[in-house]
Amino acid sequence: MAELLTQVPGDAPARKRMSPRKRALCFRLVQYAVLLAVVVLAVININGRQIQRVFFRLDLIDETVGVHLLTALKNTLAYTAGSFVLGLLLGTVLALMRLSQVRPYRWLATVYVEFFRGVPALVVLLAFSMLPMAFKGMKIPFEPYGAVWTALGMVVGAYMSETIRAGIQAVPKGQVEAARSLGMRSGMAMRKIVLPQAFRIVIPPLTNELIILTKDSSLVYVLGLTVSGFDLTKYGRDLSFKSANLTPLVTAGLCYLVITLPLTYLVRRLEARAKKER
Amino acid sequence: MTDNPVVAPDPHPTVVPGPTPGLDGAGSSPTVDSGSSFAAGPGPTADPGSGAGPGATPGVPARIPTGDRNDEIQIYGLRKSFGQVEVLKGIDLTVHRGEVVCVIGPSGSGKSTLLRCVNVLEQPTAGRIFILNQEITHRDADVDAIRTLMGMVFQQFNLFPHLTALQNCTVAQTNVLKKPAAEAKEIALSNLAKVGLADRADAYPAQLSGGQQQRVAIARALAMDPELMLFDEPTSALDPELVGDVLGVMRQLAQEGMTMMVVTHEMAFAREVADRVIFMDDGQIVEQGAPDEVIGHPTHDRTRAFLRRVLDPTHIVAGQADPFDAAPPPSPHHPRFPSAD
Ligand SMILES: Nc1ncnc2c1ncn2[C@@H]1O[C@H](COP(=O)(O)OP(=O)(O)OP(=O)(O)O)[C@@H](O)[C@H]1O
Numbered sequence: 001m002a003e004l005l006t007q008v009p010g011d012a013p014a015r016k017r018m019s020p021r022k023r024a025l026c027f028r029l030v031q032y033a034v035l036l037a038v039v040v041l042a043v044i045n046i047n048g049r050q051i052q053r054v055f056f057r058l059d060l061i062d063e064t065v066g067v068h069l070l071t072a073l074k075n076t077l078a079y080t081a082g083s084f085v086l087g088l089l090l091g092t093v094l095a096l097m098r099l100s101q102v103r104p105y106r107w108l109a110t111v112y113v114e115f116f117r118g119v120p121a122l123v124v125l126l127a128f129s130m131l132p133m134a135f136k137g138m139k140i141p142f143e144p145y146g147a148v149w150t151a152l153g154m155v156v157g158a159y160m161s162e163t164i165r166a167g168i169q170a171v172p173k174g175q176v177e178a179a180r181s182l183g184m185r186s187g188m189a190m191r192k193i194v195l196p197q198a199f200r201i202v203i204p205p206l207t208n209e210l211i212i213l214t215k216d217s218s219l220v221y222v223l224g225l226t227v228s229g230f231d232l233t234k235y236g237r238d239l240s241f242k243s244a245n246l247t248p249l250v251t252a253g254l255c256y257l258v259i260t261l262p263l264t265y266l267v268r269r270l271e272a273r274a275k276k277e278r
Numbered sequence: 279m280t281d282n283p284v285v286a287p288d289p290h291p292t293v294v295p296g297p298t299p300g301l302d303g304a305g306s307s308p309t310v311d312s313g314s315s316f317a318a319g320p321g322p323t324a325d326p327g328s329g330a331g332p333g334a335t336p337g338v339p340a341r342i343p344t345g346d347r348n349d350e351i352q353i354y355g356l357r358k359s360f361g362q363v364e365v366l367k368g369i370d371l372t373v374h375r376g377e378v379v380c381v382i383g384p385s386g387s388g389k390s391t392l393l394r395c396v397n398v399l400e401q402p403t404a405g406r407i408f409i410l411n412q413e414i415t416h417r418d419a420d421v422d423a424i425r426t427l428m429g430m431v432f433q434q435f436n437l438f439p440h441l442t443a444l445q446n447c448t449v450a451q452t453n454v455l456k457k458p459a460a461e462a463k464e465i466a467l468s469n470l471a472k473v474g475l476a477d478r479a480d481a482y483p484a485q486l487s488g489g490q491q492q493r494v495a496i497a498r499a500l501a502m503d504p505e506l507m508l509f510d511e512p513t514s515a516l517d518p519e520l521v522g523d524v525l526g527v528m529r530q531l532a533q534e535g536m537t538m539m540v541v542t543h544e545m546a547f548a549r550e551v552a553d554r555v556i557f558m559d560d561g562q563i564v565e566q567g568a569p570d571e572v573i574g575h576p577t578h579d580r581t582r583a584f585l586r587r588v589l590d591p592t593h594i595v596a597g598q599a600d601p602f603d604a605a606p607p608p609s610p611h612h613p614r615f616p617s618a619d
């Protein structure tokens with residue numbers, strides 16, 4: 001209000017000032033000028049041929065793309081999908097525990113979530129890969145996937161539980177009341193009425209989680225994997241070392257975009273749809 | 279409010295089959311004030327060890343529950359506090375089979391809380407509530423089972439948005455009553471037809487208008503074949519032009535003899551359909567009786583003040599925003615401020 005009042009015509013200061021419209025125009029022109037300067041400098045200084053030689057050598061792209069890139073892509077997908085499913089189950093259980101009437105369940109879940117959100121995923125992954133070494137004769141099934149699924153699943157489950165809990169709490173209280181007033185017991189109301197709606201709400205954030213997990217699956221490069229278990233990162237890094245050139249790593253990196261970009265697009269669509277339904 | 283003598287702690291009393299009065303008469307109006315109705319029960323003779331002697335508080339039945347199956351809802355000494363705030367301050371009420379009871383009163387007077395206590399969506403702080411002589415407030419009561427006897431309709435509809443209208447009407451039938459899917463569907467469709475929405479069975483709630491949603495909500499409750507229905511301001515969230523359809527369905531239900539407890543601000547509806555109108559204020563029943571008495575010739579100042587607000591079109595519709603001032607207006611005329619000019 002007060003600002004508006006100072007703008008009253010008769011009240012204007014005597015000193016001549018630029019109008020807001022003109023000032024905005026000037027500011028935008030400055031921005032364009034800066035951009036132009038940066039581009040010109042880059043074009044002058046960058047050695048295009050060298051860049052191409054280091055990052056995009058055609059023969060190396062060809063070599064990278066061979067049969068094994070597909071295997072690596074499949075492995076990345078397998079590591080991601082398995083961890084995601086495990087994390088989803090674990091996250092749901094943890095979310096229900098955190099909302100439980102039984103206090104010790106709430107404590108347990110809280111401790112779990114805080115621990116696995118606070119510890120680097122890499123540490124958890126390494127720990128799981130060393131379990132068979134520590135416990136003689138122990139074998140984690142589905143070698144090499146089992147250890148990765150469990151480790152990443154446990155970490156991502158902690159994050160997902162928070163998302164799912166928020167989703168459950170976002171279902172209006174009236175939904176439970178309507179279900180209970182129809183004679184449903186609380187467990188049934190949760191399964192039939194609340195959870196289906198909660199999952200609808202959390203699909204976009206969970207898809208985001210999936211995108212992050214896809215990239216985090218690259219952490220398996222620290223494990224002593226055999227070639228058949230290589231994921232995209234490990235595969236690209238190996239070839240890059242051999243050829244002393246970055247092209248294979250860049251190629252592998254671009255493959256992540258093939259997975260993540262459609263997912264990003266999907267999230268945006270889902271979020272737009274959710275906004276419309278609200 | 280004096281404490282009610284707790285007479286029969288037996289949670290599962292033997293139901294005494296009383297003579298069922300004919301309820302099909304369209305014009306019949308079983309208006310009874312609660313005081314006389316207690317005494318009029320065909321009832322069991324007072325238990326000698328009951329403590330409810332001949333000098334017992336008037337309005338309290340000789341036996342709790344009465345055992346009369348026509349006393350579908352029996353509320354004794356109901357109190358409810360939220361933290362330090364006492365919202366219900368001792369409610370005694372009996373709703374009879376086939377009776378339509380409309381509850382009116384200013385915003386915040388505890389109408390919704392009363393209704394929600396009846397099916398213990400809100401746990402009472404004190405008092406006992408019996409539904410068909412089963413105590414729903416009893417510690418060991420199977421609340422979920424007793425709730426299937428009552429349908430509830432909410433102000434905000436509370437339809438399940440992830441289910442179609444039809445599925446909204448079948449989900450509890452198949453899961454709670456364990457009805458076969460085909461039978462549940464048939465019942466659901468007939469109830470949707472009853473509320474005039476058979477053709478929208480496959481629509482999702484978001485695809486329906488508010489009035490249609492509320493009618494689906496009524497069908498959903500009816501599909502459980504309840505003994506009685508609770509309505510909490512079923513038309514308050516509706517655009518004015520959609521109110522009529524919902525009230526029409528409720529009117530029809532009333533004519534069919536459904537026992538109904540309706541919290542409403544629709545005075546015309548209450549006047550026309552109710553057998554009894556209850557005026558609540560500040561957590562207490564201030565006045566009750568036939569609609570023409572309570573709405574037409576209220577005896578209490580608070581009732582008059584409230585009705586003046588609701589019925590006077592120049593005032594904001596009561597119950598929406600305007601907090602009710604319990605103090606009677608200083609003059610019998612409209613308490614308008616003289617315009618300063
Ligand atoms: N869950 C709750 N926690 C705390 N206070 C509550 C709760 N529910 C209701 N109340 C309070 O209890 C009082 C009575 O509320 P209630 O909803 O029963 O009133 P009402 O008569 O239905 O009013 P309205 O006409 O506005 O619906 C209000 O003061 C309200 O703030």
Ligand SMILES: [Mg+2]
Nearest residue numbers: 389390391511
């Ligand atoms: Mg209310």
